[in-house]
Amino acid sequence: MKNAGKINPLSISEYQSAGGFSAxxxxxxxxxxxxxxTINDSGLxxxxxxxxxxxxxxxxTDEAVCHYCGPKYIICNADEGEPGTFKDRVIMEQDPHLMIxxxxxxxFSIGAQKGYIYIRAEYSESIEKVKKxxxxxxxxxxxxxxxxxTDFSLDLEIRLGAGSYLCGEELTLLESLEGKRGYPRIKxxxxxxxxxxxxxxxxxxxxxxxxxxxxxxxxxxxYRKFGTEKSPGTKIFTISGDVEKPGYYETExxxxxxxxxxxxxxxxxxxxxxxxxxxxxxxxxFVDESVLDTPMxxxxxxxxxxxxxxxxxxxxxxxxxxxxxxYDILKFFQHESxxxxxxxRVGTTQLVMMMDQIKSQKNGNRxxxxxxxxxxxxxxxxxSLCPLGASPILPLAxxxxxxxxxx
Amino acid sequence: xxxxxxxxxxxxxxxxxxxxxxxxxxxxxxxxxxxxxKEVADYLNITLSSVYGVVKYYSMFSxxxxxxxxxxxxxxxxxxxxxxxxxxNTLEKMLDVEMGETTHDKxxxxxxxxxxGQCDNAPVMMINEKLYKNIDAYKxxxxxxxxxxxxxx
Numbered sequence: 001m002k003n004a005g006k007i008n009p010l011s012i013s014e015y016q017s018a019g020g021f022s023a024x025x026x027x028x029x030x031x032x033x034x035x036x037x038t039i040n041d042s043g044l045x046x047x048x049x050x051x052x053x054x055x056x057x058x059x060x061t062d063e064a065v066c067h068y069c070g071p072k073y074i075i076c077n078a079d080e081g082e083p084g085t086f087k088d089r090v091i092m093e094q095d096p097h098l099m100i101x102x103x104x105x106x107x108f109s110i111g112a113q114k115g116y117i118y119i120r121a122e123y124s125e126s127i128e129k130v131k132k133x134x135x136x137x138x139x140x141x142x143x144x145x146x147x148x149x150t151d152f153s154l155d156l157e158i159r160l161g162a163g164s165y166l167c168g169e170e171l172t173l174l175e176s177l178e179g180k181r182g183y184p185r186i187k188x189x190x191x192x193x194x195x196x197x198x199x200x201x202x203x204x205x206x207x208x209x210x211x212x213x214x215x216x217x218x219x220x221x222x223y224r225k226f227g228t229e230k231s232p233g234t235k236i237f238t239i240s241g242d243v244e245k246p247g248y249y250e251t252e253x254x255x256x257x258x259x260x261x262x263x264x265x266x267x268x269x270x271x272x273x274x275x276x277x278x279x280x281x282x283x284x285x286f287v288d289e290s291v292l293d294t295p296m297x298x299x300x301x302x303x304x305x306x307x308x309x310x311x312x313x314x315x316x317x318x319x320x321x322x323x324x325x326x327y328d329i330l331k332f333f334q335h336e337s338x339x340x341x342x343x344x345r346v347g348t349t350q351l352v353m354m355m356d357q358i359k360s361q362k363n364g365n366r367x368x369x370x371x372x373x374x375x376x377x378x379x380x381x382x383x384s385l386c387p388l389g390a391s392p393i394l395p396l397a398x399x400x401x402x403x404x405x406x407x
Numbered sequence: 408x409x410x411x412x413x414x415x416x417x418x419x420x421x422x423x424x425x426x427x428x429x430x431x432x433x434x435x436x437x438x439x440x441x442x443x444x445k446e447v448a449d450y451l452n453i454t455l456s457s458v459y460g461v462v463k464y465y466s467m468f469s470x471x472x473x474x475x476x477x478x479x480x481x482x483x484x485x486x487x488x489x490x491x492x493x494x495x496n497t498l499e500k501m502l503d504v505e506m507g508e509t510t511h512d513k514x515x516x517x518x519x520x521x522x523x524g525q526c527d528n529a530p531v532m533m534i535n536e537k538l539y540k541n542i543d544a545y546k547x548x549x550x551x552x553x554x555x556x557x558x559x560x
Binding site: 080085088122160179180 | 422423485524526536
């Protein structure tokens with residue numbers, strides 16, 4: 001994201017003069033396997049939320065044996081729907097060529113010739129900008145034609161979502177790309193073995209692709225100088241809610257929540273007191289002051305039973321009602337549950353009903369009820385097909401851990 | 408109209424969502440009718456039920472006529488904190504409709520949407536493709552008035 005605000009996002013020549021596409025040229029000189037190894041060495045972890053090692057995904061897709069020798073596909077997941085998250089939108093609006101370059105390098109490394117960028121239809125500005133950037137790349141010969149010195153060419157196409165949160169989950173996204181209802185698939189097989197149209201598919205988040213050119217150009221050792229041992233590199237954090245300066249902040253992994261909120265986002269709005277923050281969006285966790293000084297990383301936060309997720313940070317001051325926030329989040333899951341598997345379909349509705357019950361009975365034992373909800377959500381997490389059913393446990397368990405007495 | 412539109416797309420099933428978007432955006436009443444769905448099903452050589460299933464599943468598609476302008480008010484947690492429900496009340500009064508309904512003059516349909524990814528500008532809403540940030544009651548009445556007056560010209 002070094003170019004954000006510095007170059008015209010729609011101009012490919014400005015992108016080139018800022019060093020754009022030099023990583024691609026360098027990659028074309030290398031062996032595809034070497035590129036996968038480089039990404040593996042960098043320790044880059046998927047920036048969509050789950051934090052799966054990107055290099056491993058690439059290797060699996062590369063090694064996948066396609067029984068009837070169909071093509072391989074590359075897909076960019078730009079269906080950003082996690083409440084509180086807008087990092088992918090910022091990349092697509094500020095530097096769309098960077099994401100395309102990352103896709104080109106990855107496609108070369110696994111030998112994919114066709115790719116899709118799946119953007120949610122609500123992101124009209126992102127769609128316009130990515131469309132323009134693709135046109136630029138076709139015109140300049142980066143897409144659609146064999147690249148110099150190789151047999152490799154890539155075709156990219158934009159596809160739109162239609163308002164489903166669940167389609168941001170990779171297997172559901174594939175169903176949607178095939179023109180079906182957004183129902184999750186059973187895994188395994190993983191997309192790397194059997195993805196789009198049954199072919200090996202590499203699917204990564206916008207931010208993940210945007211990191212790849214830097215890694216190729218500067219090498220994995222230099223990339224590892226940023227961030228922590230287990231979560232190297234930088235991350236875009238999107239801070240919103242009751243802070244003075246809500247917005248997006250790209251910084252090293254391992255930064256603390258306090259630094260993010262107080263130094264970057266200007267502290268709590270109107271000097272009010274910090275109450276909880278929600279990390280990772282709706283499928284995220286509530287945390288209190290005790291987490292303020294924990295370095296942000298996939299593993300460090302996990303120790304505190306919190307998650308980094310997509311990098312969303314929603315800050316609440318002490319005038320906000322935690323109960324209402326949790327209620328909103330659970331209603332959101334109820335609405336977005338696709339209804340395919342029973343634990344999630346029934347469970348999300350039951351959780352909302354339990355919240356209603358707590359609301360109506362003033363003297364009931366709230367803590368006991370919260371524990372019940374937590375158990376229910378644990379059952380859902382263990383028995384649902386896709387991450388949506390496994391999501392309500394995150395806000396519930398963290399509320400139980402940190403805010404039992406305030407509940 | 409629909410034949411011409413369909414011919415822009417290769418007849419493969421993976422084009423379904425793109426085709427439905429295109430049909431809906433080209434209709435002043437913003438919906439996909441059953442007869443459109445039949446045409447699409449024939450063109451892609453799939454069943455009508457699989458087209459209908461997709462239209463029903465995705466919240467941006469409608470199988471019933473809507474207004475020319477679809478108002479999508481973001482109801483994500485951050486927008487709620489920043490006053491989405493006050494905006495919703497104001498809009499309901501201003502347009503004399505409830506959430507999900509269309510105005511008598513068939514100009515506006517009022518809907519809510521999950522997070523629009525603009526949490527640093529909350530509260531936000533979209534009217535068709537256009538995004539409105541940091542909205543309040545004053546901005547709201549200006550926006551609605553200007554769309555109405557453009558329409559009458």
